[in-house]
Amino acid sequence: MREEHPIDNHFREALLGNEVEPPPSVWEGVKNGRRRRRGLVFWSRRRGLAVITLFVALGAGAYWAVRHDRTEDLPSVTLSNPSTAAEKTFPATQSTEQRPAIESTSEATITAPISPPPVVADESIAGNPIVISKRSSEQRPPVDEEHNRISVPPIAIADAAASSGIDLSLSTEATTDIRTALSALSVGPIDRLEPLRSHLRVQAPTFTPETRMVPVYVLPPGEWWLAAQLGWYDVRRQWKGSDTQLSDALNASETWTSTIGVGLVVGRTWRSGWGFSVGAEHEQSEQAFRYVDRVTQVDQEIITSIVTLNTEVIASTSDTVVTQVLDERVSEGMDRRSVVRVPLEGHWRASWRRWAFGVSVGVAGEFTHVTSGAILVRNEPDGRITTAATGSDELRARYPVVLLGTVSAEVGYVLHERWNLWASPAYMRTLGAFEQGSAVYSEPERFGLRLRLSYTFNGTRDR
Amino acid sequence: MQELTERELVRGCLDEDRRCQELLYARYARRMYAVCIRYARHQLEAQDLMQEGFIRVFDKLKTFRMDGSLEGWVRRIMVHTAINHYRRKAFQMERFGLEHVPEEGVPSTAVDQLGEQELLAMVSSLPDGYRMVFNLYAIEGFDHAEIAGMLGCGESTSRSQLAKARRMLQGMINNTTTPIHAGRTSH
Numbered sequence A: 001m002r003e004e005h006p007i008d009n010h011f012r013e014a015l016l017g018n019e020v021e022p023p024p025s026v027w028e029g030v031k032n033g034r035r036r037r038r039g040l041v042f043w044s045r046r047r048g049l050a051v052i053t054l055f056v057a058l059g060a061g062a063y064w065a066v067r068h069d070r071t072e073d074l075p076s077v078t079l080s081n082p083s084t085a086a087e088k089t090f091p092a093t094q095s096t097e098q099r100p101a102i103e104s105t106s107e108a109t110i111t112a113p114i115s116p117p118p119v120v121a122d123e124s125i126a127g128n129p130i131v132i133s134k135r136s137s138e139q140r141p142p143v144d145e146e147h148n149r150i151s152v153p154p155i156a157i158a159d160a161a162a163s164s165g166i167d168l169s170l171s172t173e174a175t176t177d178i179r180t181a182l183s184a185l186s187v188g189p190i191d192r193l194e195p196l197r198s199h200l201r202v203q204a205p206t207f208t209p210e211t212r213m214v215p216v217y218v219l220p221p222g223e224w225w226l227a228a229q230l231g232w233y234d235v236r237r238q239w240k241g242s243d244t245q246l247s248d249a250l251n252a253s254e255t256w257t258s259t260i261g262v263g264l265v266v267g268r269t270w271r272s273g274w275g276f277s278v279g280a281e282h283e284q285s286e287q288a289f290r291y292v293d294r295v296t297q298v299d300q301e302i303i304t305s306i307v308t309l310n311t312e313v314i315a316s317t318s319d320t321v322v323t324q325v326l327d328e329r330v331s332e333g334m335d336r337r338s339v340v341r342v343p344l345e346g347h348w349r350a351s352w353r354r355w356a357f358g359v360s361v362g363v364a365g366e367f368t369h370v371t372s373g374a375i376l377v378r379n380e381p382d383g384r385i386t387t388a389a390t391g392s393d394e395l396r397a398r399y400p401v402v403l404l405g406t407v408s409a410e411v412g413y414v415l416h417e418r419w420n421l422w423a424s425p426a427y428m429r430t431l432g433a434f435e436q437g438s439a440v441y442s443e444p445e446r447f448g449l450r451l452r453l454s455y456t457f458n459g460t461r462d463r
Numbered sequence B: 001m002q003e004l005t006e007r008e009l010v011r012g013c014l015d016e017d018r019r020c021q022e023l024l025y026a027r028y029a030r031r032m033y034a035v036c037i038r039y040a041r042h043q044l045e046a047q048d049l050m051q052e053g054f055i056r057v058f059d060k061l062k063t064f065r066m067d068g069s070l071e072g073w074v075r076r077i078m079v080h081t082a083i084n085h086y087r088r089k090a091f092q093m094e095r096f097g098l099e100h101v102p103e104e105g106v107p108s109t110a111v112d113q114l115g116e117q118e119l120l121a122m123v124s125s126l127p128d129g130y131r132m133v134f135n136l137y138a139i140e141g142f143d144h145a146e147i148a149g150m151l152g153c154g155e156s157t158s159r160s161q162l163a164k165a166r167r168m169l170q171g172m173i174n175n176t177t178t179p180i181h182a183g184r185t186s187h
Helices: A006-015 A024-071 A154-164 A172-184 A190-200 A244-253 B006-014 B018-039 B043-063 B070-088 B108-113 B116-125 B128-139 B144-151 B155-177
Strands: A101-103 A109-111 A222-241 A257-270 A274-309 A312-352 A355-378 A385-389 A402-414 A419-433 A440-456 B183-186
Touching (some): A006 B116, A006 B155, A024 A440, A024 B018, A222 A419, A244 A274, A244 A355, A244 A440, A257 A312, A257 A440, A274 A355, A312 A402, A355 A419, A355 A440, B018 B128, B043 B070, B070 B144, B128 B144
Antiparallel strands (some): A101 A109, A222 A257, A274 A312, A274 B183, A312 A355, A355 A385, A402 A419
């Protein structure tokens, strides 16, 4: 049963329908809050999808790069067989870069690998008794291990072509191609190619000692790389400044807050393992804070008792009653910040098999923008600590541009020749703050783990 | 635009018509801000509640079924925003030593002398738990079972908080007519 009390009625009648004009900043806050919430919803709904899309795109790029590396620059020659109407293309041979191949659009593939070839298309041409490239491992051409070269048995090709009526005449382009192919070959006795000359109308290349040498590939002196970075950090801010009471209050309300940062980093690593990187990273964080402002109020009351008879004072006493009241004022709020960081780091790396290890040290400029929320301020009338919206320039100036020192360990794994995955535990601490336009300012400190997926570009190769 | 009905206003807001949104805000802002002040400890907190409450109003407007008062619906959102705000703070029901405050009748003349602002200031100065329960029970008209459910406390706690809030308000009203002679220093 509902109990009614006279005081309830008094307050209900006075307050139930009353109106108070809100300040205009509230409507501005509503509009900004809605806009921000729509952005957050968009971001939160699509963040997972975006990360998946990013990795799928990077994976597709890596796959394309792998396929591209396997098939590019393979010299080839096209043979035509008028007796075979259909064209058939054989798949590319194995992926050794220096392995040239001669492809026939009629049916077959002739390969002339430099290293012992485990390859080749075992293919019989339907309706055509000729087997140009049928070559099993038992039928491999002789390999000169000492000079790492082989001899192509062209006579067999020519004989087979002649007996079957295959026209081995080549177009101008094909001639160029076969020259390229032959020049890339380290073919032994050049005179063995002579029987092919009449059929292929190709001038056997003049081999000089230089061209006969097996190319020696060494690591490039330096390589550029580009990396997408995802970082998980725990951030805490140290408040400093001339207003020690306020900075103490802010420090008391600080807690470690988790954030996620995304960024792009580009760098160069030299053969010695030394290198540098520069990039940009963005993180958005929000931090709930709570501060209890305790003030003890002391009330003193002097009570005087006087006993009089007629006009004479017979007795008098004075007592001082002291009352202490502990007043606690809780201030809470949410502080939202957007941070852009520009790191410049030097690193040293060493590799072991597919693994790489290293350390990096550097500096980073950090730019903080307070997006919304509240922060502790000193209440001017009574000097106590309370909260205020982070809209004023003075409050924004509490987050100056800072220079961070960064140090991290790096562990990498080579996913592919050009793709590396790195994990780097990192620590960042403020070295100095610029443009301190407020009585208090913050200096961030950050622990975290960075994940990088990097792509290495072509380096300049020494031969 | 001033002649828009609630239904037209809601539909305009759902279509993201900025003028309708401003009109809806202007129509209810003054009354809702008074509600927020009653639930908040100070003006800044009231502004936070108001802002958060109206953001929720616009976000949840599609769930308004048009079969009741829009003002009542907005008011409920404001009240629940305030409740959620204090539940997030995990506030505890204060245990002030108010048992010594005698429960006495409040002279109606004393209350009549006070204006809305004074009464509002008294409610705002109540400790969090007292203020919440008093607002919900005495002004909004919820019963103790509903309040207990909303605040996540027991019905008996709600009753005791209400009783203490009343006593505290009585004390404040009485003090406004009693001059204070004690000196006060703050440390």
